[in-house]
Amino acid sequence: MPHHERGQWGSRVGFILAASGSAIGLGNIVFFSANAYKFGGGAFYLPYLIALFVIGMPIMMLEFGLGHYTRRAFPESLYKVAGKKGEFVGWWALMNASFITLYYITILGWVMGMFAGAAGGLWKEATALTGFDMPSLGNPHGYFFAMLSSWRPLIFVVIVWGLNGLLVRRGVSSIEAAVRWFVPLMWLFMILLIVRGVTLENGIQGIWVLFTPDFTVMRDPAVWQGAFSQIFFTLSLGFGVLTAYSSYLPKDADNTNNAILTSLMNCGFEYIAGVAVFAILFAFAIVPTASTLAMMFFVVPQGIAQLPGGDPAIIGFGLLFFLLLLLAGLSSSVSLVEGLAASVIDKFNVSRRRAVTLFCVFGTLGSAIFTLPHVVNPSLSDNGTLGLTLLDLTDHWAFSYGLLIVGLLECLLVGWAFGATRLREHLNKNSHFKLNVIYDVLIKFVIPILIIYVLVMAVKSELAGLYGSAYVPNFSETFSWLAGSPMAVLLIWLVVTVGLAALFTFKGSYPDEGRDS
Ligand code: PHE
Numbered sequence: 001m002p003h004h005e006r007g008q009w010g011s012r013v014g015f016i017l018a019a020s021g022s023a024i025g026l027g028n029i030v031f032f033s034a035n036a037y038k039f040g041g042g043a044f045y046l047p048y049l050i051a052l053f054v055i056g057m058p059i060m061m062l063e064f065g066l067g068h069y070t071r072r073a074f075p076e077s078l079y080k081v082a083g084k085k086g087e088f089v090g091w092w093a094l095m096n097a098s099f100i101t102l103y104y105i106t107i108l109g110w111v112m113g114m115f116a117g118a119a120g121g122l123w124k125e126a127t128a129l130t131g132f133d134m135p136s137l138g139n140p141h142g143y144f145f146a147m148l149s150s151w152r153p154l155i156f157v158v159i160v161w162g163l164n165g166l167l168v169r170r171g172v173s174s175i176e177a178a179v180r181w182f183v184p185l186m187w188l189f190m191i192l193l194i195v196r197g198v199t200l201e202n203g204i205q206g207i208w209v210l211f212t213p214d215f216t217v218m219r220d221p222a223v224w225q226g227a228f229s230q231i232f233f234t235l236s237l238g239f240g241v242l243t244a245y246s247s248y249l250p251k252d253a254d255n256t257n258n259a260i261l262t263s264l265m266n267c268g269f270e271y272i273a274g275v276a277v278f279a280i281l282f283a284f285a286i287v288p289t290a291s292t293l294a295m296m297f298f299v300v301p302q303g304i305a306q307l308p309g310g311d312p313a314i315i316g317f318g319l320l321f322f323l324l325l326l327l328a329g330l331s332s333s334v335s336l337v338e339g340l341a342a343s344v345i346d347k348f349n350v351s352r353r354r355a356v357t358l359f360c361v362f363g364t365l366g367s368a369i370f371t372l373p374h375v376v377n378p379s380l381s382d383n384g385t386l387g388l389t390l391l392d393l394t395d396h397w398a399f400s401y402g403l404l405i406v407g408l409l410e411c412l413l414v415g416w417a418f419g420a421t422r423l424r425e426h427l428n429k430n431s432h433f434k435l436n437v438i439y440d441v442l443i444k445f446v447i448p449i450l451i452i453y454v455l456v457m458a459v460k461s462e463l464a465g466l467y468g469s470a471y472v473p474n475f476s477e478t479f480s481w482l483a484g485s486p487m488a489v490l491l492i493w494l495v496v497t498v499g500l501a502a503l504f505t506f507k508g509s510y511p512d513e514g515r516d517s
Helices: 012-023 026-038 042-070 074-118 139-149 152-168 171-197 204-212 221-234 242-246 253-282 292-304 311-347 352-369 386-429 437-463 464-475 476-506
Strands: none
Touching: 012 171, 012 242, 012 253, 012 311, 026 042, 026 074, 026 221, 026 253, 026 292, 026 311, 042 074, 042 204, 042 221, 042 242, 042 253, 042 437, 074 139, 074 152, 074 171, 074 242, 074 292, 074 311, 074 352, 074 386, 074 476, 139 152, 152 171, 152 352, 171 204, 171 253, 171 311, 204 253, 204 476, 221 253, 221 437, 242 311, 253 292, 253 311, 253 386, 253 437, 292 311, 292 476, 386 476
């Protein structure tokens, strides 16, 4: 069976832009700030940096190296290095990633809705929404939930899926064309925001919160789980997308260097985003109390609503903030769609057009689930609508567990079945920066042990009921049945990801040709 033309990145810059475009996303601009805040600002700092150097960078090298060595997307590349069990892990990772893609795109739909609102409606007097607890300053709160409790986000979800379809329709060439604009613009917008943030009175103080370490909190395993999952998510690890991206590189590519560059750019962006967000929050004495999404949809806008300079400044920075989120999010979501498209095209020999059309149709349906508008919890402290509640629950399993599980398995497969040394030798072949045996030790022992430790601690606190109990009291009576939903969503997530992964693994077979060099 002949393979479809796979394509190749036009230049190294194009690849770095695309990989950093994938890495830099909503995770950098809001999830990081929200996590850092949740875990006490500076307390997050050290676990995060340790996670970056000990886990993030080595695994990024692994994922890049794997794609480059096999020149195939994730499942087939794992098949080539570890056989059928490897392939199953690859598909499972992609199925887990698909769950994340579905809600990632829903969130992008909301971002688009807020962008439209930032031109005017968002800042106007809030329309009285019964049951909603209006904050005293600014109205983004009310606007966001008014939007969420309508069907409007569905339209935006259709648009965002359409845009994704357009951007991956020609694979790397259309992605590369888009990221050449998106990524530089993102940096520019971020710099404008940070300059505005730190030049506000008291803005600088916010930054200290981010940089003052707190060693006592570091004894809490939850902080480590938070830092580990954040590193996986923000660096786009455990999704299989970076392997797909590096499979389109020329033979002499320097993967070690690419990984160092991409991860440093990503985490640099993340830190300056944190500085901007914290500066704005502190300047206006805003204390974020709610979830991650609240940070992006009303806490930051609430700060923007108070910027000096009147309407032009407020509307200008409001539009800028949501446009930044949109560009960052799109350059990430295309990589998710591409990671899956490349894998399906590689194995089932379908045309790219067909694969992408299919994903967009099913994707839109899936993302629509998270736009369900019924109001579940009027107190707005966390779960506002049915869709948002489901999103939170899905995120809990796919993000906090799924990515770590993939990370663990890929280290075991590549480290033990294929051989960490073999991978390192491949990486070193074209790299100026030569990895030594410490790399093998990290992949084979250190990373798996750390991930297992964090997972075990997480399951322990899960069994102690910490997670479920956070939700139960908040449901209104009509939706009390949702109290059992963490388990229901866990079951659906497990059955669907394992089932589909098995189906993809055992249906069809790869042309038995080894490495096509
Ligand atoms: N890294 C992206 C972010 O920080 C999320 C993402 C992961 C995107 C994997 C694509 C693939 O938002």
